[in-house]
Amino acid sequence: MKTKKQKDKILFTPGPLTTSQTVKQAMLRDLGSRDSEFIAIVQEIRQKLVELGQANPGQYTAVLMQGSGTFGLEAVVSSTVPPDGKLLIIINGAYGKRLAKIASVLKIDTITLEYPENTIPNLREIEDTLKTDKKITNVSVVHCETTTGIINPIKEIGGLVAKSGARYFVDAMSSFGAVPVNLHECNIDYLVSSANKCIEGVPGFSFVLCKISSLRETAGYARSVSFNLLQQYQGLEKNGQFRFTPPTHTLTAFHQALKELKAEGGVKGRAKRYRKNYETLIEGMRKMGFKEYLIPEQQGYIITSFLYPDDPNFSFEKFYESLNQKDYVIYPGKVTDANCFRIGNIGKIYESDIKALLVAIRDTIAEMGVKLN
Ligand SMILES: Cc1ncc(COP(=O)(O)O)c(C=O)c1O
Known part of the structure; x- marks a missing residue:
């Protein structure tokens, strides 16, 4: 006590946020990473996350990544941009800048469209950039820029990205679970959020909602072993297990948090x-x-x-x-x-x-x- x-x-x-007593209590047990109960928990979490994205489980999957939210973002940036690809990052706050920093460290060819923190990105400019720069293969934007709380128009941007044929990645860290999003309608290929935001779990992992057909195209793209999104997916699909030690306690807490989300409507x-x-x-x-x-x-x-x-x-x-x-x-x-x-x-x-x-x-x-x- x-x-x-x-x-x-x-x-x-x-x-991290205030969590319920019941979420914290759900952590108070030790489960082995190969335990069938634990594997079933992981499986259920993955299914429920796809449901929260209002997506068809035949087309979308949830890949869980150890670490904080940034680790999930780094997994997407480092393993979904082709080796000769080009990333457009739309920035109006600190988290958009962080994506640009990740891309720069990874030496990914990047172009940015940057706006003041109190300004919604200009759709016309995004459309023109996508039309004129045919090398762009991937586009990313932050949904709720937690820097200020501004909400970016991810559906409208998704429509423009879909027309261009690029892959679309949304950092929905602080919005997913509390701001409705339909992955298919927004044309999203990858969406990242984490355990300790609006689903009200405790910190320890991030998750990537992926369009399966897009993820399957990425073989050979990864620039790192730990952040290899495709291999993480393949590992989870093969036997329900993480490739490396999973945050078991965080996952049992998250499982409970998902039940509480459902109970709240x-x-x-x-x-x-x-x-x-x-x-x-x-x-x-x-x-x-x-x-x-x-x-x-x-x-x-x-x-x-x-x-x-x-x-x-x-x-x-x-x-x-x-x-x-x-x-x-x-x-x-x-x-x-x-x-x-x-x-x-x-x-x-x-x-x-x-x-x-x-x-x-x-x-x-x-x-x-x-x-x-
Ligand atoms: C929009 C957004 N992106 C990325 C992050 C980084 O997440 P983390 O601190 O869990 O790595 C945050 C954290 O608040 C965020 O709000």
């Missing part, structure tokens, strides 16, 4: 709770005088960036620390042209938690002597 000292804080972050039910969290948050923050970084039409309900108050008494470090002392964890901002902090609406948190956070923010601001107008 937890002592008072070990009391969990409430995480209003982009992840699936992606729709979860979206409803997160949206309520978001609405409660912005209403309360606006009432206090805080301003959002994004205009409302671009803002998703996953995470919200707020501008620092324009008052010399405000210090993010003090603000953060004081909230932390009250058991509420928020997150720094990552925006280049504005000072921001972020508050996440995801994880096992409810409207009542948001309301409690708002009270703590009001108290903290008063303690700091910050005036909001």
Whole structure:
């Protein structure tokens, strides 16, 4: 049992997130990686993930990858771009930039279309780039840019990519499970998310939803052994096992998290709770005088960036620390042209938690002597 000292804080972050007791309890057992029960759990997780992508299991598969979300992204970038291929990366935040960094380290021929963090990518420009640069074989974009919380138009971009014949890869790390996505309708070949985001599991693996026909084309493309997506898929298909040690405890927790997602009404039910969290948050923050970084039409309900108050008494470090002392964890901002902090609406948190956070923010601001107008 937890002592008072070990009391969990409430995480209003982009992840890891607050999880349910039952998800944590599901980890409290040791299972061998070749155990038939464990193999059945892995199989069920893979099936359920394809269902969450509203996809036909004959056409799509889920490949699980040890490591955090970035490991799944690196698996896709490193093993689905042909050796002589060219990758177009659409960037409007830190996670798009991370994809470009991965491609650069791997020495993959890359072109980027970069937009400010508060701007939706220009579809016309993407279309023109795909039409004029015939060398482009792969395109990637981030769905919810967790840098700000902006939601990018993955379906519209997918339509353009499909016309060009390139393969399409979406980093849906912070949206999958809470923002509906239909893999086929969005023309997605690869989508990555991880265990500790909107499905509300604990950290330890990422997953890649793959169009099987596209994945099968990639033999010989991989630039690494551990990140070889096709071989990971083939291993899981052959005997249900991971090629290398699986994160068994994380997987049993995730299995439970999927059951809880279903009980909440699936992606729709979860979206409803997160949206309520978001609405409660912005209403309360606006009432206090805080301003959002994004205009409302671009803002998703996953995470919200707020501008620092324009008052010399405000210090993010003090603000953060004081909230932390009250058991509420928020997150720094990552925006280049504005000072921001972020508050996440995801994880096992409810409207009542948001309301409690708002009270703590009001108290903290008063303690700091910050005036909001
Ligand atoms: C959109 C996006 N991509 C990538 C990542 C990186 O995931 P990880 O920190 O699990 O490697 C995150 C993390 O929040 C994210 O939100």
